[in-house]
Amino acid sequence: MSLNLAILGGDGIGPEVVGASLDVLKAAAPGCGLEYKTTDFPFSAAHFLETGHVLDDADVETLRGYDAILLGAVGGLPNDPRLAGGVIEKGILLKLRFELDQYINLRPVQLYPGIETPLAGKTSEHIDMVVVRENTEDLYCGVGGFVRKGTAQEVSSQTMVATRFGVERCVRYAFELAKTRERKHLTLVHKTNVLTFAGDTWHRAFKEVAEEYPDVETAYHHVDACCMYLVTQPECYDTVVVPNMFGDIITDLGAAIAGGMGIASSGNLNPSGAAPGMFEPVHGSAPDIAGQNLANPIATIDSLALMLRETGRIKGSDAAIKCGEQIGAAVKKTTPKFEGKRLDRSGFGTDEVARMVIEAL
Amino acid sequence: MSLNLAILGGDGIGPEVVGASLDVLKAAAPGCGLEYKTTDFPFSAAHFLETGHVLDDADVETLRGYDAILLGAVGGLPNDPRLAGGVIEKGILLKLRFELDQYINLRPVQLYPGIETPLAGKTSEHIDMVVVRENTEDLYCGVGGFVRKGTAQEVSSQTMVATRFGVERCVRYAFELAKTRERKHLTLVHKTNVLTFAGDTWHRAFKEVAEEYPDVETAYHHVDACCMYLVTQPECYDTVVVPNMFGDIITDLGAAIAGGMGIASSGNLNPSGAAPGMFEPVHGSAPDIAGQNLANPIATIDSLALMLRETGRIKGSDAAIKCGEQIGAAVKKTTPKFEGKRLDRSGFGTDEVARMVIEAL
Ligand SMILES: CC(C)[C@H](C(=O)O)[C@@H](O)C(=O)O
Ligand SMILES: CC(C)[C@H](C(=O)O)[C@@H](O)C(=O)O
Numbered sequence: 101m102s103l104n105l106a107i108l109g110g111d112g113i114g115p116e117v118v119g120a121s122l123d124v125l126k127a128a129a130p131g132c133g134l135e136y137k138t139t140d141f142p143f144s145a146a147h148f149l150e151t152g153h154v155l156d157d158a159d160v161e162t163l164r165g166y167d168a169i170l171l172g173a174v175g176g177l178p179n180d181p182r183l184a185g186g187v188i189e190k191g192i193l194l195k196l197r198f199e200l201d202q203y204i205n206l207r208p209v210q211l212y213p214g215i216e217t218p219l220a221g222k223t224s225e226h227i228d229m230v231v232v233r234e235n236t237e238d239l240y241c242g243v244g245g246f247v248r249k250g251t252a253q254e255v256s257s258q259t260m261v262a263t264r265f266g267v268e269r270c271v272r273y274a275f276e277l278a279k280t281r282e283r284k285h286l287t288l289v290h291k292t293n294v295l296t297f298a299g300d301t302w303h304r305a306f307k308e309v310a311e312e313y314p315d316v317e318t319a320y321h322h323v324d325a326c327c328m329y330l331v332t333q334p335e336c337y338d339t340v341v342v343p344n345m346f347g348d349i350i351t352d353l354g355a356a357i358a359g360g361m362g363i364a365s366s367g368n369l370n371p372s373g374a375a376p377g378m379f380e381p382v383h384g385s386a387p388d389i390a391g392q393n394l395a396n397p398i399a400t401i402d403s404l405a406l407m408l409r410e411t412g413r414i415k416g417s418d419a420a421i422k423c424g425e426q427i428g429a430a431v432k433k434t435t436p437k438f439e440g441k442r443l444d445r446s447g448f449g450t451d452e453v454a455r456m457v458i459e460a461l
Numbered sequence: 462m463s464l465n466l467a468i469l470g471g472d473g474i475g476p477e478v479v480g481a482s483l484d485v486l487k488a489a490a491p492g493c494g495l496e497y498k499t500t501d502f503p504f505s506a507a508h509f510l511e512t513g514h515v516l517d518d519a520d521v522e523t524l525r526g527y528d529a530i531l532l533g534a535v536g537g538l539p540n541d542p543r544l545a546g547g548v549i550e551k552g553i554l555l556k557l558r559f560e561l562d563q564y565i566n567l568r569p570v571q572l573y574p575g576i577e578t579p580l581a582g583k584t585s586e587h588i589d590m591v592v593v594r595e596n597t598e599d600l601y602c603g604v605g606g607f608v609r610k611g612t613a614q615e616v617s618s619q620t621m622v623a624t625r626f627g628v629e630r631c632v633r634y635a636f637e638l639a640k641t642r643e644r645k646h647l648t649l650v651h652k653t654n655v656l657t658f659a660g661d662t663w664h665r666a667f668k669e670v671a672e673e674y675p676d677v678e679t680a681y682h683h684v685d686a687c688c689m690y691l692v693t694q695p696e697c698y699d700t701v702v703v704p705n706m707f708g709d710i711i712t713d714l715g716a717a718i719a720g721g722m723g724i725a726s727s728g729n730l731n732p733s734g735a736a737p738g739m740f741e742p743v744h745g746s747a748p749d750i751a752g753q754n755l756a757n758p759i760a761t762i763d764s765l766a767l768m769l770r771e772t773g774r775i776k777g778s779d780a781a782i783k784c785g786e787q788i789g790a791a792v793k794k795t796t797p798k799f800e801g802k803r804l805d806r807s808g809f810g811t812d813e814v815a816r817m818v819i820e821a822l
Contacts, residue, residue: 185653185654185657185661186653186654186655186657189654189655190654190655190657194655217581218580218581218692218693219579219580219581219692220578220579220580220581220582239621239652239655239656240655242657243618244620244621244656244657244658244659245658246658246661246662250665251625252625252626253624253625253626254624254625254662255622255623255624255625256622256623256624256658256659256661256662257604257620257621257622257623257658257659258620258621258623258656258658258659258660259605259618259619259620259621260600260605260618260619260620260621261616261617261618262616262617262618262619263614263615263616263617264612264613264614264615264616265613265614291600291706291709292546292547293546293547293550293551294547294550294551294555294600294601294706294709295600295605295619296546296547296551296603296605297605297606297607297617297618297619298605298617298618298619299619300546300607300617301607301615301617304611323709323710324709324710324712324713324714325713327688327710327711327713327714327717328713328714328716328717328721328722331579331580331692331714331717331718332579332717332721345652345655346710348652348655348684348685349684349685349688349707349710350688351685352685352686352688352689353685353688353689353692353714355689356688356689356692356693357692360689360693361689
């Protein structure tokens with residue numbers, strides 16, 4: 101089997117960090133017996149500004165035919181009025197997540213060797229969790245509207261939607277994942293004392309699915325308390341399951357405690373295999389340092405490793421799993437070289453970091 | 462003028478920490494020429510379990526007649542099924558916030574001398590902000606419901622509501638506050654790239670009110686990025702304005718970086734003066750250490766100081782303002798005694814901490 105990969109380099113540093121990752125893939129694949137093919141796509145803020153074209157239904161159908169999608173970063177200059185209202189985020193990232201039914205947003209939060217956490221006295225031992233964020237419901241549905249917009253009587257609404265179907269498949273995925281981890285511990289994060297409708301749907305689904313997993317220990321934290329614990333006692337978390345909006349928040353915080361945007365990887369998965377997953381570093385397009393060989397590709401390389409492991413599992417390709425594991429291990433052998441440095445100003449060029457990972461393979 | 466104070470000790474450690482605060486008030490008031498009277502109210506989880514009575518409309522009307530409300534903590538044992546669904550939180554805290562139209566939740570996030578932050582290399586200089594959380598709208602309205610509850614087709618919804626009226630008065634309060642602070646810097650925190658309805662109402666109100674405050678520098682951060690910055694560069698914040706739900710989250714995180722629940726104070730204000738404010742420590746009722754003279758009352762004493770300052774301002778009582786400032790200063794003189802200790806296991810008794818603050822007066 102050969103993996104058919106769609107590559108969306110995107111904006112700013114996106115193409116560079118994706119390019120560096122593909123160098124690593126090229127070096128790692130043959131030894132694992134992995135064959136693959138890549139096809140580039142131009143979807144990005146720059147492409148939209150040039151052509152007026154974001155990503156239409158036909159584009160989605162084209163991408164659906166691939167085994168996986170690797171994305172660098174999309175997004176233009178922060179205050180560009182032509183990009184206001186989330187036209188790129190909604191038009192590319194959220195459109196793909198929803199249309200390809202990538203209902204799991206998987207975000208490992210792990211402090212790698214040599215990477216500095218902003219938390220005093222915390223080490224790799226204390227920060228090792230994985231967050232399963234529901235990715236197709238909640239406040240991200242786009243349900244809402246205005247009444248009397250632009251007047252003193254304006255009212256706007258934005259609706260969080262939770263379905264038993266959507267919540268249960270996500271919760272079940274999280275239990276399955278928790279079961280494979282050493283600690284076998286799963287925490288649900290919500291705000292059930294205030295969100296008594298959506299929170300109740302989550303609470304009941306969690307409790308009922310838990311009965312099928314007697315080996316997995318469970319806990320529940322309100323989202324506000326969770327944010328506090330993430331900085332005071334991150335060691336209390338192993339696997340975490342969380343709705344979309346709160347998941348967005350706690351995974352950014354998780355990225356921060358694990359060394360920042362520069363190291364955080366993520367995958368948007370459709371575990372059914374009916375559509376490809378999309379894998380992306382958590383960082384943005386950083387237009388200020390684009391094109392200067394300054395961007396650190398480590399988060400993208402790690403997202404590539406995640407892509408290979410997860411796509412390999414879903415498609416049953418041992419070669420892809422093996423290759424993902426080797427690249428992941430090489431990343432962990434490389435991070436000690438960043439000891440005492442900032443990830444975003446490490447002094448290593450983009451290509452140099454790729455070479456370091458390739459040497460560590 | 463004499464201040465007429467309603468005292469809701471509440472559950473667990475609530476009555477103790479409130480008692481300690483009132484000892485401080487008793488010691489401080491005469492020197493400032495402040496007269497006051499206190500009346501105790503029993504509203505709490507324990508009271509509800511005993512009597513079936515939470516807090517009804519008549520109780521609210523009674524409380525409306527006071528100048529301010531000091532609350533210890535309400536809440537029973539974490540997993541008590543009789544308290545599920547937020548019956549106490551919604552029935553007491555949220556009911557008072559909404560019925561008394563306490564539309565500002567004011568949360569100082571300041572690292573006091575001697576208090577340890579979990580953030581490496583950050584000091585009092587880096588952590589000194591105040592968060593203005595909107596307190597009467599958003600996901601806290603209770604708008605939502607179920608379709609086909611309990612079936613595989615269950616759908617639940619929970620609606621975030623933003624009104625121009627509610628957002629503008631909150632934003633205006635935040636600009637006024639920012640104007641009085643040294644840095645004169647105000648950051649709006651939202652998630653406008655995804656919440657394109659409610660986020661737009663906030664964005665426009667913020668932009669339009671900003672024009673009236675040319676001296677105040679403004680910034681905008683997405684809530685996910687804000688959580689990251691709170692741990693990596695808290696010094697970027699001075700005054701922050703934020704809707705209710707995101708405010709709940711970032712203020713708990715703020716409390717964590719400023720030393721934790723043990724030190725965080727808060728006020729729920731109705732700046733119009735039409736109804737009393739409610740002031741409470743951010744921590745919970747900690748039933749496990751209740752009644753043992755172990756609870757640290759410092760957050761409640763600081764909430765009392767906030768109560769006196771804010772109520773004094775709204776009611777025009779210089780004596781109350783002075784008394785609040787003196788108690789606040791005494792708290793800052795006391796916190797160095799906690800150096801190297803955990804606030805929640807400081808070894809000082811509840812009464813001992815009150816004495817330390819009184820000596821510092
Ligand atoms: C860009 C934005 C729409 C997106 C989100 O909110 O999901 C991002 O913050 C993320 O976490 O991937
Ligand atoms: C207890 C709960 C309803 C409350 C809230 O969510 O506002 C608390 O977390 C707070 O921040 O005061």
